[in-house]
Amino acid sequence: MTNKILALKYRPQDFKDLIGQEVMAQTIINAIKLNKTPNAYLLTGIRGVGKTTTARLIAKSLNCEKNKNPKINCLENNFCNTCREIINSNHIDVLEMDAASKTGIDDIRELIENSKYSPTSANYKIFIIDEVHMLSKQAFNGLLKTLEEPPPSLKFILATTEVRKIPVTILSRCQRFDLKRVNVELLFNHLKKISKLEKGSISDDALKLIAKSSEGSVRDSISLLDRALISRPNQNNNQIEEQDVREMLGLADKAKVIFLFKEILNGNEKESLKYMKELINDGLDAKNFLNDILEILYIFSRRINLGPIEKDMSISDTEIKMVDDYSKNIDMQDIGLFWQLTIKTIDDLRLVGNENLTLEMYIMQLVHLKNLDQTEKVDNKTHYSDTDQENLIGKKIKEKEKSYADSILDKVKNQLKSTDQLKTNPVKSFTSEKNLPIFEIKSFQDLIKIASNEKEIELKYDLERNVKLVSFNKGSIDISFNEKLNKNFIKNLTEKLLQWTGERWIISLSKNTEAKSIYEKNLENKNDLIKDFKNSKISKNLESAFPDAKLIDIKKEVD
DSSP: OTTSOHHHHTOOSSGGGOTTOHHHHHHHHHHHHTTOOOSEEEEEOSTTSSHHHHHHHHHHHHHOGGGTOTTOOOOTTSOOHHHHHHHTTOOTTEEEEETTTOOSHHHHHHHHHHHTSOOSSSSOEEEEEETGGGSOHHHHHHHHHHHHSOOTTEEEEEEESOGGGSOHHHHTTSEEEEOOOOOHHHHHHHHHHHHHHTTOOBOHHHHHHHHHHTTTOHHHHHHHHHHHHHHSOSOTTOOBOHHHHHHHHTOOOHHHHHHHHHHHHTTOHHHHHHHHHHHHHTTOOHHHHHHHHHHHHHHHHHHHHHOSOOOBTTBOHHHHHHHHHHGGGOOHHHHHHHHHHHHHHHHHTTTOSOHHHHHHHHHHHHHHHHHHHHHHHHHHTSOOOHHHHHHHHHHHHHHHHHHHHHHHHHHHHHHHHHTTHHHHSOOGGGOSSOOOOSSOOOSHHHHHHHHHHTTOHHHHHIIIIIEEEEEEETTEEEEEEOTTSOTTHHHHHHHHHHHHHSSOOEEEEOOOSSOOBHHHHHHHHHHHHHHHHHTSHHHHHHHHHOTTOOOOOOOOOOO
């Protein structure tokens, strides 16, 4: 056991060692004692919470020789032969099958054929099927009858991380147990116990960070602890600190991230980028950093809505004080905008090759959003009517957006010029000279027509049915929309307008609830025409001549 990795070395061999799943464990133990065990168990949960371990514990409990001979003490240092063979995965009556590699009906037929034979030496023949959701539809269907009415000495234990992919017909034939994520405190205590047994020198803060980074997975937390202990063997009593674990995992120092957030809230772009570059030089992982930002936003929202934060395992006293100080400069509207932009940036990481560039642009956008918010607050201090104030704020935001877009475009131009890319591969929308527009769009109808001609069917559909036009001017469109609008509509429309006209357009969202879509307007006009026609003399004559006829449409004759 000394040479095994820690995740295997400290794998639970008894239900009492299974941390964080006490209710489930007690339920299974009671059923076994009362001899009321189901034909099939279904164990679900994220990776590393103990599904396969629980399956083996069930197999051991059902087949342990202590059930036959109470004098046998089946503890870790004195396992019976049956339990020892199950632990080593070589018991002839306990078969483990990986459904990820054996997905077909032929594999299930072979399993069903083997199920007809009685167990050789154990009380029950047990089939453990891991990742059962990977089975094919035919394989699931082949398993149905045997699951419902298996031989008396046969038990199935199914394990999966994707319970939604399992047919309802299978679920209804199993007794389901959901294994929970293990909370940070339980993981911390478990890791501390293991580190002492391994005589590893590691600080409590480092263990807390490992416990938190494992996201409720016991196996992941132990694997990370193993990695940390190996990264710095216990020499000269050098203790592994939190910063060592952060560097190992590519995590940013939370205090530094909060300091960065402070500069963003103050609208200080220069200092914000300085902190960002320091974090990049420390080797942070971009996705981990953005998830840290989401966590900080969540902490700020707790502070704003629920008052002072009570001490917990996820944040230190110093960080709590920093959040208390900086929360005075942010509100829930800011948090909502920051949250959406952070989610979008996580998606952008899949598209942009340079992660550092993406993060720097993200920081500049956050500062820009905060500056817009401050501009709004200054304007709100002036005594205007509600309508004037709303128009003024909208105008300020549009001016800021245009100024910001121009500055970014200038940076792109300079970069392209410095590498002579403009000469070798000219891009119309980035050239310094103004190009003639590809299309001239004077109205909303022109826009719909061009979208149709350019075969942008989805965009055309949204413009006609899901968008409600409030106002249309050259260079800006003010709209409201319904819940069916494509989530990428604004981005797609902005890109297409730039491509079609050679100019940047500003798309503004309005709270106007009275606006109607083109489709709704056309439908109203059509209904009005039908209503007017029904009142005409021609309609009356038609009704007399054809009493069963029904008027459903009117079309104008085209010359």
